[in-house]
Amino acid sequence: MSGQHLAFDRLHLRLGAAALILLAIVVASSDTCGSDSVTHDATAPVGADSWSLFAQSYCIQCHGPEKQKGRVRLDHLVAGIVDDQSYGLWRHVVKVLATGEMPPEEAKRHPMTPEVAAVRSLIQGGIAAAEHAGRLTRPETPLKRLNRIQYRNTLRDLLGIETTMADPTRGFPDDRGGSGFDTGADDLKISDSLMENYLRAASQVIDEATFSGARPERIYRQYIDISNRYRLEGGIDGDPIGHEIYNHYDIERGWWVTPQECGHVRIIGGTPFTESGYYHLIFKAQSLYRDHPDITAKLREYSPNRSHQLAIRLLSPERTFPEIEHTVAIHDLPDNQIVDIDHEVWVPKNWRLQLSFDNGPACPLWVLHQELIGWKEIPTPPGATEAERVAIRKQNQAAEPKTPQSKEFMRTAISPRIRLHKMAIDGPYYRSWPPACHDALYGAGDITVALRAFSRRAFRREVPESALQPFLDLAAKDGYATAVKAMLCSPYFLYLYENDGRLSGDALACRLSYALTSSMPDSDLSILARTGKLSDPAVYDSQIERLLNSPASDDFSDSFVSQWLHLRNVDKMPPDEKKYPEFYHISHGYTGTRDAIVKEPVVYFRHLLAHNLPVSLLLDSTFTFMNDALADFYGVAGVDGSHFQHVALEPGLKRGGLFGMAAVLAASANGVDTSPVVRGIYVLDNLLGAPPEPPPPGIKLPQTDLRGTTTIRTILDRHRTDESCASCHRSIDPIGFALENFDAEGRWRTRYPNAPVDASGTLPNGRSFTDIVGFKKALAKETDHVAENLVRRLLTYCTGRTMGALDEGEIEELCAQLKAKGYGLHDLLTGVLKTRIFTMK
């Protein structure tokens, strides 16, 4: 018998899943369980207690009432009784007997080979019989509604309107729930307040798609010329060379924008976007003085190594704090060249335009000027009352030396800037009038014809005439638009309809489309579904490929990865600003570095998917993707530009794979400090699919004491020495210790304030390591678990349900096939999408 122990206990995940299924369908299964509990399975061999004899001799001592090693307990299993609750455990027993994992090498007694074979076939017979007799309940995806993102994207595609800026789901609750994904059916229910939201949103989108007035006039407005009646805010009035932006506009700090300061450029006297429509945004921009020795050193939060970035943004008409905004583009400007920029954008009515020097210095020039002339203003103390603030401001205004040099300084100081030579807005214009969205909404022909056609697209399937009747009646009473509003609030629209058993064409098309694009099936996919062609495996495969290769699936990686790895934790517990200023460093509104950090795992995953690279690259890798902000953060040279690019990693950097990514390291910390226990659980749960049991109740949580030299290792020592702690913590803590060289922000450290970092440990599989490099090697053995866990997560994400006992067989089969092919990520995802689990309700 081999002496390998189960490295990580995946079992309880399955047991947990089985228990959930049992709870959820207690009514349905009570008949099956109740009536069969006394009869023995007819196909069980004579002497059904051969299992109990075997178990007594070889298993129960460690897995019975006295001890439950690995949290496995076998004395409740009764030969011949295979039901939802025991199914997973039976399969596990068969498996560990087959691989020889059990009994373990150090066991006192070992069964003979024929004994093992007999017991295995007995159990397998019982399992097969139970499956055959239908005593195991098939888990199904319960009826669920579209989640917020899917709802919004569906409206976008159904009506052909822009929904990123004019977001109809503003104010909707988020849908993240128990499964960890916002696609979990159990969490996707409706409430009265959500119903109110739907009513409001439906009105809004119908409004937006309606263009019933006269076609608005297309106007070309040019701004830089001061004599023109259109004016810019920011820059220097009367300056013949045009408008310049000197620093980055920091919404969080709320820079007071004056011409002397110029953190950004905006249009004053009313926005040009008086009607929704397409607009050309036309600029000529020039980056100047990127690295001038005199002043650069004194400028705060400025990196002369990066090209100047001009950000073009649109701001919502509601002046909230912080602003609701949409970034049209960020341009990396080459030094000194005048660059032509022209964007065609659909702008919703009344949105406003803003241009920012995103990675400009943090301090305004007037502060710099004060420093240069040696005058400092009196700072406002925190907690000052309004009266005190006003008084101090007046004092400063009176005391500041008013020299003509101030304005002169602005003009002549050689400091980094972006100069605008031209700015013009051309629009609104439309590809047709009324725009396509209006025609799509109102259709052609009479109301009945139009509503029927609209319903076929909105409900994503054919519905009987009787289902349409309430809407036709409403249209007759209150008009077409009200009927459409009702359709968008009806369960036919809001819920994903799935027929029992093998999914029909329309239902399968929806499931596939919502999984990969978070939106309704496009017309190609719909037609194939409706004509029955989607049941052809070759057609189905080609549609998967088409969707994966289309830009519509870009969001899949983002949605899946950021939920799978809980990257939102980075915002929930953001790193302490004072302790980790680099996290907030450089770029607009504090988010440049943070955005880059959170994007890295997504871009990396997308790459592995696109090139079918092996899942093992999640554990370790020689490359990753970075942009300039992330490269700065990691201390990597030679990466310029705000776009993500492939970067080969130097071994000394200790990064590579998910464990080296700041996003993962910050998401598994709490913004202030790290906890090996929290990180260990994070890795066990999310990467290895083996979440540990919660601690027993009544455990007194340790109090951190930073006054001495006690390290986290000392505080957690009891996890090692106390057997009742060690049973779980020998799996948890070593992982966390290996990652202790990364602080709460994901930066490398070799010391705590009062002691060196010790990142050594031993995994339960016996492999030891002294640092993260050794840890990743030791973990490489667990690739099978990583792949299986990923398969399960994808299945849960794509179907919206938890896996149950009857799914185990197919999951095992799929994992074996993927292993044979090298665990390519593309193969893994397409494998998932072709399972019976995915293609059945």
Place this chain on the structure above:
Amino acid sequence: MSKPTTTSFRDRRTLLKGIGVALALPWLESLAGSEPGDNLPIQHRRMIHVTHKFGMYAPSFHPATAGVGWEMTDGLRTLERHRLRMTVFKNLGLSVTGGHAAAPCILSDMKRSEAASHPDGGITVDARAAELYATTTRFPMLNLWGNPDNDQHTSFARSGAKIPYVTTPMELFNLLFTEQTAEGKAARARELAGNRSVLDAVNESAKRMMVTVSPRDQHRLDDYFTSVRDAERKLQTYKDWLTIPKPEAVPEVAARIESVKKSSQTMIYDAFMDLIPLILQTDSSRIVSIDVFTNPNWDLPGITDNYHSLTHHGQLPEKVAQLRAIDDFHLSRLARLIDRIVALGMLDSTQILYSSGMSDGNSHSNQNLPIILAGGGFTHGTMIDIQGKQPLSNLYLSMLQKLGVETASFNKSMGPLRGLA
């Protein structure tokens, strides 16, 4: 206890017409610490919850001895003047664990994962109280400020829906006082009427869909029907309230709220706390919850560190000192709120509960929480040390029963809280 009588809408309109006088600021500095006004006869009982998620520095908070003779601690000294009006609790904790993850459960004592299977849907105590006033006041409850992070939400309705936060003082002011124009009201009335027809139609269509789905799924469509029905009821309530004028406030109130700097944690805190007495005074709502948003940076003198970082004080004296200063600030605002409720003569009719779902940020424990109850007509002046198994839900049950909610249980309660009269 008999249910409070609800005024019909017509009566209320006449009542408000009669007032005609714009409300003044009840919080003028001169009122602080003044003699309490005559207690108004108790017509309407109210409940205020002040919660936050970061606890209080534990060694300074809890008194050692229970009973009326409890000796004052440094942590509670800010509330000294209200000693006889309040009760301090010790060893009251959540029945769920999870540190930060469990802290938002303070008002339900239940994790969201448990909520779905509970008959009351994991309703929080404030929402439960608000059910009593579903049509009586313009707002059955008001949920103020709050943490925009969706996993940190503190108030939930019976349906499991989050009670949305009123996130800025200006928004609250507008809800209370800003009247729509006549055209605005007419448009809103039309919209509401339109929505009624829409809901009728979708209800019909849902009935037709019902027969096409599996029995298991029909159960899930039940949610939809309940939502439509509840939404219809709400629409009717909105329609009724459209015809009733809002109270007016003197211009100083608006100016005060407009002067709030959005980046100042303390200004926002004060503005909200100052508006709470106005909510009660105008009877706009009788149930108010404020979830103090624990933004990283308090603009208080001497605070140089991020709040979260300070709660991980690690016993370092300089961090503990700053944390204590923030704790005192919290309680000073509570003390001021109590002052104002007293000045309005509403103390006996208004329960004020201060609580936090975590006891001490350093240990992330959800046990032995800092909880203080004031007003409401309870017998106060004491410290109650909870011994034996008495879940937090017991306290909430006592509070709900005092409010007039006819119920024998609330979430995980085992009975009213022993020791609280």
